[in-house]
Amino acid sequence: MKLTIDILRQKDSASVPYKQIIEFEALPEDTVATLLNKINASDDLRDINGNPVGIIHWQCSCLQKKCGACAMRINGTPALACDTKLSTCKRGKLSLEPLRKFPTVRDLIVDRSLMMDNLRSIHNWLEQTAHHSKKAAELSYDASRCLQCGCCLEVCPNFMPDGDFYGAAAFVPASRILAQLKKNNPQELTALYQKNIYGGCGKSLSCHNICPAGIDVEQKLSNANAIAVWKRFFSS
């Protein structure tokens, strides 16, 4: 299939972004990740104005939707490049942009360090031996699958990079720790959760359907709220 690709390029964090349009022959079963690899491996590719394309910078690691590295805006929606098939492109058009809620490093690469900072600042760790229960096991498994990709933050109406509300990328991992806490040992996390998550979330659940890992985000939110706010610990 012949694709018209509209990419937002940016040389480095200080440069002004610009649009580049490329026409490229690709296979419908290819993913956006494969397409980017093919573009980068082609010799002397030119855009529709005859300008050289060069290497398009983007991030990937696992290429099988297990690491979250390749999250970007694909046709306007945050998604994983390795999980998006070109056959989903309408009328042979594809638009690629970096996630907008994070500072652009170059081309499609953004700096998501903020998400690590946020998890540190809510003390997202266990200070005790994990309490295991059947209910906690199911929740922990699902929550532990979070890729830290940032797609949920991209669509969240309440998350701002410089704000103090941390969104699903924080409450999903937090729900795993909360589920394993003992009732008599609530840890700092429960208080910080109320401050940086519970208080700021509008419960619109835009984050629920976007999660490329298919995590039941809504369930994580209600469980985490029940534990951190209403003190309904999984341990008796």
Place this chain on the structure above:
Amino acid sequence: MRINIIGAGLAGLSAAITLAENGVKSNLISSMQSERAQSVMAEGGINACLNTMGEDDAVENHIEDTIRGGVNLADKSAVQGLCENAPEIVKNFYNLGVPFQTNENGIVQRNFGGQKKKRTAFVKSSTGKMLMTALIDAARRYEAEGIIKRYPHHVLQALHIQDNKCQGVTVTDTHTGDSISFFGSVILASGGMNGLFDGLTTGTTQNTADVTAMCLENGVELANLEFIQYHPTTIAIPGKRLLISEAARGEGGRLFVNRNGKPWYFMEEKYPELKNLMPRDVVSAEIVEVTSMPECENQVYLDMTGIDKKVWKTRLSDLREQVIHYLALDPMKKPIPVSPGIHYFMGGVWVDSEHHTSAENLYAAGECACQYHGANRLGGNSLLGAVYGGKIAALTAMKENGKQEVPAELKRVQSYSEVTPLFRNSVSQILGNHLKILRNEDDLNKALDELDLMQNKAANPAEIRLLGLAKATVNCALFRKESRGAHRRTDYPETNPDCQKQTIVKNTKVFFREINQL
């Protein structure tokens, strides 16, 4: 002085946490944050003799299976430490919150290749991700305290080695392009050499092999590069090989090929004891053999249709989703076509049982190091090896920390260079074509000739290094004139007791060394 750790997968995290528990500070440097390391992709499980399945398992069995699986090429004293510590390691993960499946005796274990007892602890087919989440959370506490300092978008630019002593590293911030230098000891935990076989492995593109190549360039010894594990059950998906975890066979999946129009369960017929769960080197070689027989089709299938519904639900639901997603086939209902693909590197940076490399103040652990697995790694042993190895490397480095001489300044280094996709692709094609499951001298010499032709295309230091490592790998394969484990030579089909040694490569020299001897 902070100890510098290169790589933040299981091995790097294990090292950083071990140091932190002992009050020793570290710089944890990785090309991407831990959530993107290959360790998160591990599926089937982690081995430890927990004896919870009523099979009378003992640590000795784990040691024996590991040594036999590695065809007598692993360091027995190191393997002993690994297996003896395994139960504690798995229990520690449980305490950190890993939701292992449990029964009334404790953590449930599944069958895995090359092991006679159920010894593999697991969380569905997402074991690596679960272990990583637990360690990432555990490390975070020390990060907040400033004991572990993360550099999560930083690549190794230079290893400073003078007179065989490591003095520190220079790293590049890939976001800004800035270089930072750190004095002190270095623990390498940079993963396997996927970058030699771009697009042909089941692993991550992040493990570019550049750190290993830098070691070779600096005269640090590498070992056993010829031992490359082909996993018998993978499928080609865009840009890579997708692993179908050994858990599929551990839970009852069967391999067959159509012979004269009828399914032939060749593994079950040829190996009545372990059947489909023979070590991976054996299964992959059998697949090559049966698919080249005139009476057989050129395709092997994995038949999981006989697996119990409950097992699918509780243990393989994620594996099933993956197959349906990528193959549009439901493995519960239909056999799936599979073929061998590159999965693990038994060879790498040479280390002794305390994880010293051949250079002072330089240590290595995890898949980048050559330890524990001999000529073939057993499934479930590499997660274990990464965690245990990271810990031992940290303990050794800690013991020797502060004793090293500190130079006034580190030598100036070349700016960071990257291998271009085109160049990597060419090298990978050459290696992929000639370093197959079955090899011979002619083929390997062809590989060397073709790599020689690449020499004048290498445009920067990273490309020159990669080419050096590629040649070293082929030279190791040429040097070992026998067949053993994952190294199968059609011109030397027998295992030769005189070759029960490690292949060492130092600069461009290749030689044998007795196992467990320097």
